[in-house]
Amino acid sequence: MNDHVVIVDDDPITLKQLRRILENQGYRVSAFSTPQRVLQHLEKTPCDLLISDVKMPAMSGMDLMTQVRGRFPAVEVILVSGYATLDGAVAATKEGAFHYLAKPFTPEQLRQRVQEALAHGKARRMAAGQGLPPLLIGASAAMRRVEALVRQVAAADCTVMITGASGTGKELVARALHALSPRAAKPFVAFNCGALTETLIANELFGHEKGAFTGADRCSPGLLEMADGGTLFLDEVGEMPLAMQVKLLRVLQEKEVIRVGGTRPIPLDVRIVSATAKDLKAAVESGALRDDFLFRVNVFNIHLPPLRERREDIPLLAYHILHRLQRRGASKISAISQEAMALLTRYAFPGNVRELENILERAAAVCHDEIIRVSDLPPDLVELELREYKRPEGPLMTLEQLEQDYIAHVLKLTDGARARAADILGIDRASLWRKLKKYGLD
Amino acid sequence: MFQDILIVFDGLTVSPETLSYARELALRMDARVTFLMLAQMRFMERTVLESKRSTLSRMEDQAAQLLTRAAEPFIQQGLEVRSAFRVGDPAQEMLKFLADRPPFQVVVWGSSMDLPPKGHWIGRVSGHMECPLITVSKKEKS
Numbered sequence: 258m259n260d261h262v263v264i265v266d267d268d269p270i271t272l273k274q275l276r277r278i279l280e281n282q283g284y285r286v287s288a289f290s291t292p293q294r295v296l297q298h299l300e301k302t303p304c305d306l307l308i309s310d311v312k313m314p315a316m317s318g319m320d321l322m323t324q325v326r327g328r329f330p331a332v333e334v335i336l337v338s339g340y341a342t343l344d345g346a347v348a349a350t351k352e353g354a355f356h357y358l359a360k361p362f363t364p365e366q367l368r369q370r371v372q373e374a375l376a377h378g379k380a381r382r383m384a385a386g387q388g389l390p391p392l393l394i395g396a397s398a399a400m401r402r403v404e405a406l407v408r409q410v411a412a413a414d415c416t417v418m419i420t421g422a423s424g425t426g427k428e429l430v431a432r433a434l435h436a437l438s439p440r441a442a443k444p445f446v447a448f449n450c451g452a453l454t455e456t457l458i459a460n461e462l463f464g465h466e467k468g469a470f471t472g473a474d475r476c477s478p479g480l481l482e483m484a485d486g487g488t489l490f491l492d493e494v495g496e497m498p499l500a501m502q503v504k505l506l507r508v509l510q511e512k513e514v515i516r517v518g519g520t521r522p523i524p525l526d527v528r529i530v531s532a533t534a535k536d537l538k539a540a541v542e543s544g545a546l547r548d549d550f551l552f553r554v555n556v557f558n559i560h561l562p563p564l565r566e567r568r569e570d571i572p573l574l575a576y577h578i579l580h581r582l583q584r585r586g587a588s589k590i591s592a593i594s595q596e597a598m599a600l601l602t603r604y605a606f607p608g609n610v611r612e613l614e615n616i617l618e619r620a621a622a623v624c625h626d627e628i629i630r631v632s633d634l635p636p637d638l639v640e641l642e643l644r645e646y647k648r649p650e651g652p653l654m655t656l657e658q659l660e661q662d663y664i665a666h667v668l669k670l671t672d673g674a675r676a677r678a679a680d681i682l683g684i685d686r687a688s689l690w691r692k693l694k695k696y697g698l699d
Numbered sequence: 700m701f702q703d704i705l706i707v708f709d710g711l712t713v714s715p716e717t718l719s720y721a722r723e724l725a726l727r728m729d730a731r732v733t734f735l736m737l738a739q740m741r742f743m744e745r746t747v748l749e750s751k752r753s754t755l756s757r758m759e760d761q762a763a764q765l766l767t768r769a770a771e772p773f774i775q776q777g778l779e780v781r782s783a784f785r786v787g788d789p790a791q792e793m794l795k796f797l798a799d800r801p802p803f804q805v806v807v808w809g810s811s812m813d814l815p816p817k818g819h820w821i822g823r824v825s826g827h828m829e830c831p832l833i834t835v836s837k838k839e840k841s
Contacts, residue, residue, distance in 0.1 A: 422830065423804040424728070535829060607724065607805035607831060608727055608805070615728070641716070641720055641838060642835070658817075669813065
């Protein structure tokens with residue numbers, strides 16, 4: 258169904274223009290000349306977006322927005338002002354949880370702002386659970402593909418390997434696989450294979466019999482037994498010692514486990530879901546992963562893209578995190594300003610979703626009202642730009658191209674001081690001058 | 700599980716802005732930080748250092764000072780910091796360093812606020828890394 262947009266302006270010509278532009282875009286439009294009519298309409302008909310003039314005789318756009326926000330919180334608001342420079346009230350709330358459009362505006366500007374506001378509203382509603390809750394948070398094509406794979410493979414009782422950079426949500430996918438599988442009623446047990454010795458891993462996974470080692474004063478089942486009937490999630494499986502991979506491989510083949518210090522095989526019915534941030538091929542080539550073990554645990558592979566490759570998911574994730582903080586009672590924050598959201602969506606997030614979570618928790622802690630603004634975000638997000646260094650592709654450079662690039666780089670470093678640049682380059686100033694002339698860098 | 704960030708310095712050049720970003724990132728990721736300073740020096744298959752001995756010793760002193768100074772603000776924030784200084788062919792030394800350690804989650808270019816120029820040795824290494832190499836620059840004022 259088309260999005261429903263309500264517009265209000267006391268100027269009939271503006272109202273007509275707005276209606277025409279929006280209807281041409283396929284929106285369902287209701288137009289009113291007074292704020293009172295808008296409120297009456299909203300009582301009866303739900304709407305997605307309200308576009309209101311700021312200056313109207315009976316009630317200002319700001320007052321209308323306050324009322325709408327209180328009574329119909331799901332409605333996004335765009336305020337339209339005829340002032341060339343923003344007046345105090347609008348400027349003060351410009352960063353707030355509404356959108357702003359200055360007159361005169363082009364149809365393209367209006368269309369863009371309406372799209373942004375509607376997308377913002379959808380993200381808020383989905384994160385709050387008012388819309389269709391996604392299995393995995395994200396509306397990007399990449400995450401929809403992941404969700405489709407998860408749904409497809411959950412029912413099949415095969416081993417699954419989840420790959421992706423740290424902080425991309427591998428455990429979340431493993432939990433989703435379990436929740437959607439016929440094993441959902443049985444335990445989901447997670448175990449991190451990193452940073453533990455072979456003996457400790459063996460004890461944790463296989464359990465031990467009484468007297469197996471000093472201090473083993475009673476028998477203890479391992480995580481494999483605890484996960485019986487359910488799913489065992491092995492995180493950072495690429496860190497598992499080789500000898501341990503052999504032992505686990507045997508468990509997977511025989512479908513039985515022998516506790517440390519025991520002799521009696523215990524039958525098992527466990528689905529193994531593993532995860533690693535490592536490049537699997539490289540890990541096998543370097544000898545860190547046995548190929549027979551990988552073959553056994555990697556029947557199906559799900560790869561999670563890093564957050565910087567699915568930036569369109571950032572608003573949805575951000576609101577999801579905010580709502581979780583609210584539910585925990587840790588925050589009263591209800592919105593993120595447009596400017597703050599724009600900064601977040603431009604940031605590279607080397608720490609992925611975990612970093613976004615941390616940024617928002619910190620912002621919620623320092624924020625004094627209900628809206629996270631730019632000033633609540635870490636200063637480096639505001640001042641710095643991160644880029645992922647990509648190895649230059651294409652044909653190799655000639656010596657001349659390389660020389661030209663390097664001279665330009667050194668000159669930049671020396672703020673154009675040629676004497677210093679010549680020193681660094683190890684050539685005399687005359688040679689540098691000739692090269693600058695030759696490459697057109699003078 | 701710990702997250703690990705590697706900050707790489709090309710020679711004895713350290714960018715304070717990049718360090719400041721890396722510190723914030725480490726706090727956000729609850730990560731351990733490793734500084735790797737790589738200095739280029741050709742040994743031409745010599746088995747003895749000869750005249751390079753004093754140069755090397757001077758570089759080591761300078762590197763130690765720079766790395767200690769760089770680590771201070773990190774340690775003050777309660778972050779775990781490790782440092783390493785390697786001399787030789789930087790690309791080879793960095794690959795050897797990466798091969799000896801568990802994978803890092805992110806590598807930050809710590810020497811400048813600019814992208815390394817085309818043909819720089821880091822280009823050869825970046826193709827072999829398991830994690831992204833991040834460069835930091837000042838945002839252009841719009």
